[in-house]
Amino acid sequence: MASKKIKKPAVNNKKITDLAANTEDGTGQFLTTNHGVKINDNQNSLKSGERGSSLLEDFILREKITHFDHERIPERIVHARGSAAHGFFQLYQPQGQYTKAKFLNDISVQTPVFVRFSTVAGSKGSTDLARDVRGFAVKFYTEEGNYDLVGNNIPVFFIQDAIKFPDLIHAVKPEPHNEMPQAGSAHDSFWDFVSIMPESMHMIMWAMSDRALPRSLRMMEGFGIHTFRLVNEQGKSVFVKFHWKPLLGVHSVAWDEAQKISGKNSDFHKQDLWEAIENGAFPEWELGLQIVAEKDEHKFDFDLLDPTKLIPEELVPVQIIGKMTLNRNPDNFFAEAEQVAFHPGHIVPGIDFSNDPLLQGRLFSYTDTQLSRLGSSNFHEIPINRPITPVHNNQRDGHMRQTINRGTVANDPNTIAQGCPFQAKAMEGGFTSFNERIDARKVRARSASFHDHFSQATLFYNSQSEAEKSHIVSALRFELGKVERETIRIRVLGLLSQVDKDLAQKVAAGIGVDVPKKPEQPMNMSFGADVDPKRVQSKNVKQAIEKSAALSMANTIKNSIKSRQVAILVADGVNETAVTQMKNALVAGKAVVKVIAPKLGLIKGINGGVVKADQTFLTAASVLFDAVYVPGGAKSIAALLEEQDPVHFVNEAYKHCKAIAIDDEAIELLNATYIARSVAGASEKEMAKSGVIVNASHKIFIKAIAQHRFWDREKKDKVPA
Ligand code: HDD
DSSP states (O other): OOOTTOOSOSSTTOOHHHHTTOOOOOTTOOOBOTTSOBOSOSSOOOBSSTTSOBOTTOHHHHHHHHHHHTOOOOOOSSSOSEEEEEEEEEESSOOTTTOOOGGGTOTTOEEEEEEEEEESSSOTTSOTTSSSOEEEEEEEEEBTEEEEEEEESSSSOSOSSGGGHHHHHHHHSOBTTTTBSTTOOOSHHHHHHHHTOGGGHHHHHHHTSGGGSBSOGGGOOEEOOSOEEEEOTTSOEEEEEEEEEETTOOOBOOHHHHHHHHHHOTTHHHHHHHHHHHTTOOOEEEEEEEEEEGGGTTOSSSOTTOTTOOOOTTTSOOEEEEEEEEEEOOSOHIIIIITOOOOTTOOOTTEEOOOOHHHHHHHHHHHHHHHHHTOSTTGGGSGGGOOSSOOOOSOOOOTTOOOOOOSSOOOSSOSTTTTOSOOOOGGGTOOOOOOOOOOOOOOOOOOGGGOOOSHHHHHHHHHSOHHHHHHHHHHHHHHHHTOOOHHHHHHHHHHHHHHOHHHHHHHHHHHTOOOOSSOOOTTOOTTOTTSOTTTSOOOOOOOSOSOOGGGOGGGSOOOOOTTOEEEEEOOTTBOHHHHHHHHHHHHHTTOEEEEEESSSEEEEBTTSOEEEEOEETTTOOGGGOSEEEEOOOHHHHHHHHHHOHHHHHHHHHHHTTOEEEEOGGGHHHHHTSHHHHHHTTOOHHHHHHTTEEESOOHHHHHHHHHTOOOTTHHHHOOOOO
16 A cells, blocks of 8 residues: 655654753763752751751752652543553555645655553543543644644544533543542443433443453554544545554453453553563554545435444445554653643644534633643643644743743734734645535524434444444443442433343343333433423434444454463473474564463473573463463473462463463363363364364464454353453
8 A cells, every 4th residue: 555655754753852852861960959959968858967857948858849749730631541652654645635734645754643542531540451432642743733633442422512521521430429430430420321311322332342441552443533624725625534443453352351450450551552662563553534525414324523423434435544653652651641732623734623513612622621730821832742843923921931932022913023923824834724604593402413312323233243242231231230220220221222122131131120111211401401302302313234344343353463462381391392482483473472480480391491481370360461372291280280370370361262272281281171161072173263272283373363362152151250
């Protein structure tokens, strides 16, 4: 796809922080105060005698403690927990027919980007593996100013109008009286809100699916969600939806696994992203566009302005136009990931907004929130937020102003400075809004074209594989099982029954209430205060298609083991030759291999060699790996069996449907697990089909790891947690 004629990159991914020239590195330097005075003793405060009280005049102590006392800033209201990285975006083909944005027209430019991934509901210190939507925010430092694509890993949203956002977030955040639960939607206030907001049902299907439990931030899709506009040089506009497609495919973990990872390593995603970049396994996504001509605005069974709807790829294919690569970790988490300020309103010429009422509200919220979070209207001067283009305007002063504006005037128009800085005409790159015709009454109302709340929820459910459907049922049983008020559970079942009757029945069977015969409707407030809800009810609009392949992760890329984590379980007496051979084969496929043993240090092999243990059974856990290999060596297997933790390790990997390779000599360990019961009588070939590979080639194991998971096992067998 990429053009071969790519010239030398114009920007070449320079360090954004370096561009801002605010970096500091103390190597080889004396310790100083913030005012540059060299410090002679950083261990003792100034006292009246060695055992006396500290002196107020100790400016070194006071400065240090004062700075420390003010180190924290308010965490983000939502998306507080995040991980970020630098990289670049490179275009495959110029998009001039749709947009005049320069970074979407010049294939020779590598546009620097800074990307922040996040969970939504949890606090900054919460776990990475919460069941939640993931934020996917990209800042493009273009030569025409910063462009932010502030999206999520799910292509739709819970609500249709921004005025409901504070309610949604209050409902999902910990309940106000007792601040529980942290980073979880499984509680009464969230499901109470959902139960009377049918517009959330499509998003609920996604949030209850495994999409809300990514295996890695590198293995999630990203979506701009809203319909935006692209505008070309001639002022012609098309509608557009933005997609990020990960080159590693879209993969998830199991819910039981997610909960355990939260205990074993709550930084699982953060660490995974960090290590992948440090190891040179740079995460990559292709940028795709779904383009809709203006004349086709009304040709769909849904409204393009409704953010609870997606455009099925069968109706409008995604055109891949470029690739983003993340290749550098931040130097300082706070300065970069914490202080970065995204805003859907940061656009450049050639991109514009649609009238999506959720987007319109966002356009206010993001600058506003930075004022309390970052504390000043000068947050754009923080290095990570600065554009690579120079900034010239008459805005002045404010808390912590960095720029020293020269000259005698700060007003426009002026003659004193010969009218500088000038306005730019459109042909000179000045931003002009799309010239949309508007002729309407001022109303507080929702368009009737927004009243279908279920048909795309049904489309999503229909598009899932059997395993994915059963995970949605389990997730809903879990979430509603934690809801104490029975009336809420019943109302949600009423909504689910309008998505899919069978789904509602299956969920009902696990939560002790029946699906209501006639779902309750009248509490839906979305249609407006003065509208009789009995007259205007949610209505299903038949969708043009019944299934969409792009909605199921079962159809994703499964041809690589790049950056997958594989555990090799060993003890003294292991066949170290087998370990080395397997390790070499996996590393050649760019997997990451960790040897786990009862103790750290060197493990003796049967052939006179040694294997170095990376972790012990105390520090490692199967939930932190994608696959496991047990090599032979009778003594090693006897020692592993004595430990018992290795048996649990393999059982758990089996429960979570991972690829498992066992050498013939290690079969006794297999016999001690639940796997033996479940595969009893099966041939080695049949076992390999379900990802349990006995004595097979490296190639077969590698293929199995690339498959990600063997979800069918769940149907056959229940392994205790
Ligand atoms: Fe938002 C942060 C994504 C609706 C108000 N939002 C935030 C972040 C992401 C999103 C990824 C984190 C950015 C970062 O990493 O710093 N938000 C979305 C998406 C939405 C959405 C995809 C719907 C399609 N958001 C939304 C609405 C409102 C907000 C309707 C308010 C009316 N969002 C905020 C915020 C945040 C934010 C309060 C918190 C921190 C920040 O902005 O900088 O202003």
